[in-house]
Ligand SMILES: Nc1nc2c(c(=O)[nH]1)N[C@H]1C(S)=C(S)[C@@H](COP(=O)(O)O)O[C@H]1N2
């Protein structure tokens with residue numbers, strides 16, 4: 001008698017399983033992959049990753065992500081040396097922003113990344129800090145008033161148009177320096193220094209370009 005109950009029970013369970021599988025009732029365990037770039041976002045036409053002109057001071061820089069660190073130091077209470085994954089652990093945001101190069105071309109891109117101000121909150125700038133200097137692996141640098149980064153939602157991007165930044169576009173990180181000329185959009189960032197020198201001169205700034213780099217002003221000093 002008991003054996004019959006077990007047999008019937010087993011058949012019922014197998015039939016239920018068959019129904020669940022055949023009707024695809026189980027949620028699939030999806031592994032997200034980086035999609036190819038998107039060309040349209042919320043009705044806005046986007047440029048392509050390939051619409052940029054490659055004019056970096058030393059050409060594309062290859063960054064080995066296993067040994068990569070983002071150093072954040074200078075006038076801070078809590079200096080940090082983040083891995084790529086640790087940076088990506090900050091809340092991610094996305095936004096369409098246009099990059100304008102002084103050469104006269106521009107690109108409209110969907111950027112995804114972390115907010116610079118979240119990183120600043122983590123390292124705790126000292127009261128004397130008023131300037132933030134970004135450095136890159138090619139020796140490039142540029143700087144901003146601390147307020148610009150604290151009062152605006154400025155992204156340090158690791159994706160553009162939904163795809164991980166290509167090497168030529170600044171992998172692992174490019175600054176989305178909204179309302180600033182393209183030369184402020186530093187690529188291949190590997191260090192952020194908090195400073196009390198508002199007159200710091202970065203790569204193009206020391207070659208005659210304006211330190212504020214505001215898009216609504218001339219880029220020449
Ligand atoms: N590290 C680094 N970042 C850089 C540059 C550079 O030469 N080195 N060029 C800047 C300039 S002048 C522009 S217009 C933008 C454009 O990005 P692209 O070189 O990917 O077109 O990157 C900026 N970021």
Ligand SMILES: [Mo]
Nearest residue numbers: 101102182183
């Ligand atoms: Mo540029």
